[in-house]
Amino acid sequence: MTSPAAGQAGDGNPLRDAQDRRLPRIAGPSGLVIFGVTGDLSRKKLMPAVYDLANRGLLPPGFSLVGFARRDWQHEDFADVVHEAVKEHARTPFREEVWQQLAQGMRFVPGVFDDDTAFDTLKTTIEELDKARGTGGNFAYYLSVPPKFFPTVVQQLKKHGLSDAPEGSWRRAVVEKPFGHDLTSAQELNEVIHGVFRASQVFRIDHYLGKETVQNILALRFANTMFEPLWNRSYVDHVQITMAEDIGIGGRAGYYDGIGSARDVIQNHLLQLLALTAMEEPSSFDAKALVTEKLKVLNAVRLPADLGKHTVRGQYTAGWQGGQKVLGYLEEEGISPKSKTDTYAAIKLEIDNRRWAGVPFYLRTGKRLGRRVTEIAVVFQRAPYSPFDTTDTQELGQNALVIRVQPDEGVTIRFGSKVPGTSMEIRDVTMDFAYGESFTESSPEAYERLILDVLLGDANLFPRHQEVERSWEILDPIEEHWERHGKPEPYTAGTWGPKAADEMLARDGRSWRRP
Template sequence: MPTLLLFGATGDLSQRMLLPSLFGLEADGLLPPDMRIVGTALSSLDDEAFRVLTSDALERTIEGARLDAATIQRFLSRLEYVNVDARDASGFARLAGKIGPDRGALSIFLSTAPSLFRPTIEGLAGAGLTADGARIALEKPLGNDLVSSTQINDAVAEFFSEEQTFRLDHYLGKETVQNLLALRFANTLLEPMWNAQGIEHVQISVAETVGLEGRVGFYDGAGALRDMVQNHMLQLLAFVAMEPPSSYNAQAIRDEKVKVLRALRRITAEDVESHTVAGQYRSGAIAGAVVPSYCDELGSGSPTETFVAIKAHIDNWRWKNVPFYLRTGKRLPIRQSKIVVQFRGVPHSIFETRGTALKPNRLIIRLQPEESISLLMMAKQPGLDRDGIQLREVPLDLSLTAAFSGERRRIAYERLLLDLIEGNPTLFVRRDEVEAQWEWIDRIRAGWKAAASDPKPYAAGTWGPSAAIALTERDGVTWHD
């Protein structure tokens, strides 16, 4: 019988995302009928206490109309629990005994601190739970630099092949990210222009309004560059910039992504001042509420960056001299994730003598909070035009919420958990991708260290340090806020 092992099952991610996602799959009849879900954590719970915890989590996270009593009961009946300390082999022996000899297809999801990856994997191996094609999913972060990431991957590779290893980036489970592939490779309209001849620049922004939010221990040791750019943003960049894969399968897609990541121009110590900006928020106001500075939240001084902006280049034929501007930060004015592709302007305007300024076409792909795709184009404004034709920028909108109103918006983890259970690695990250990402990030961090400069301050509720504005304005570009 198939079994899903959920490590860290009582944690925040599990209660907010993983258990509700599994319930969503249950409600749609997508889980194997006989699949067991065995949660593990340090907490001393029994099966019934874990079911109560899960029921409470579902009440908090699932809208009431979907909380059908029969579905809840069916889902809770799948759940079992074993408390396991990753550094105590006896816990893994109890876990193996709980699962029993008839394990079927075993899927393992590690939602734990990276420091526990190796002892957890060794404990699983010692209990015989890594054999017979078991699959393992690893939640980020996978290390804090190339060296530590390599150590984690080496530990995994001792017991799991690359085909059995599912490195998770939840952004890849978002509908809009996958729609980017459909937009590019299922339509002939954009592909002829999707290159340096047609595109002037690309912006990728991930803005958060929150501060530390209980992640003090992790975030202060990571910072915005490692927490967001190394994984989410570089994966988005790879999807935007990749060449057409030969087919929609895991190897073809990941082969093209890693080519992009390896083609990223290295930002050296001499380049960091002109190509990167690091910032840290001070006190300010968001949505009318006063919020403290990063150091006040932390309770001490810190050199950790909470904002980063980067001007990146991809040194290949398609993207020669096209800048990719990346920006992410905490305590920014609004929560949003989006990709803006700005096309080049028309080579000659017939409307200039009429006093109408043309704006280049822009493709705006919003990932959150609402998922949508808009193409901004110039159109004639209605009227008799006695003083000349007036043009205005108007959007052609593809609102995924409206266009597919009959479809439920899924949590990204639903797709990724189902892919893990079914063994589909397409939307997971391969080892060579992770290592290419870390190699690029490590060079930026080395440049910052050599420059010995502190993050630039910015007030909470603003769009980061003024240097981030200058980063783009030197090229005549304005951030799309």
């Protein structure tokens, strides 16, 4: 059996064991209970990820999957739902023998979250699986439910003795974002969860941290001597972190309205990317050392003095995207015509420490933008002296290292090079590394990595409650400022956001990258 500590040293490859990098990290006897198993996240991500892990040989033969939801289903009905999700969304080929072995451990418990009888049934189901499948009392509870139900579910788990593991076994809670909607609610939520589960038992999912390219930030910085000496205020002019989506809100009006882009993306994904980009080298790559260094960065983050000039919020209006006419946010089904929810947010932050003092970090995110892309662009200062005539370098920009998180995972370096010919003409060129071209095996989907880490007890890629609360401390003053001042600036769908966002950087003599 692979111990829970396996893989904690981490090499960035989710399929390798920390003790022997040539061996796969395989979960020991265990099971997974998914609350909210009928939702989109479960159907499109969680259930396919479980199958893909099994197909890669990373789950034990007796692995068990239990669904909990308000449906009048039998075990066979649940297996049919999982089968359909796997056939539609799994990334690995479908193999009947793998499916049959996995399906034997599938169970379904009907009920609502405050139903004592349902939780008694869940307890009986887990005990039966321990005997029939050899799960060893090891179960993770995945709360794929809205945050308002977290307290009810965790209290029910405690009430029915499901949070306490038998001797020599473990129980863990997996919590999906959002982790509250402000600092106060996040603290209340953490207090409820930690009243039932120890901090080491709680795994907060930020699926961006499971992406291979995000993990590669650490490898890029700390395994290569060519980058780290330049990774500071002496050479870096500024950093841009972008998460752009070309889609609207889809059917998420009930969740999204009143939340907005800043709370949905900046508070978690983008501040985590900032922390990984700016952190000092950790003493090791275990969870405690990583959290320590990320927290140092987050605690050093400083908001701009003038929030009106250095933060922007926007809201998309009708336009054309992908050759199709699309609705504006206020025209979307379920959205109030008076809504002030932001669908675009951009902020400027600085980090008060020796490495980054005076280097601005620009974070932006939005829906209905020019294209779907997530990237981190480290833009370097211009050369202090150039022997070339201005006519030789009129097209020359600043050197930049761009980490592409999605969709075309990889790294691009932009630098100046001489154009072939007899004259000295310098022009920007790019040198590109793409995961798909350099590695024969495809990167596992983020949820594969994260679910496997939960089963192994490896907390490296999961934000701790201190990070969550500090991120809200950063964002709350911005949200409060926006609440007091006007409404979001409109921008046309298919563009790159409101004019004020360009003006924000122009005041600093800079401009946004066009990915």
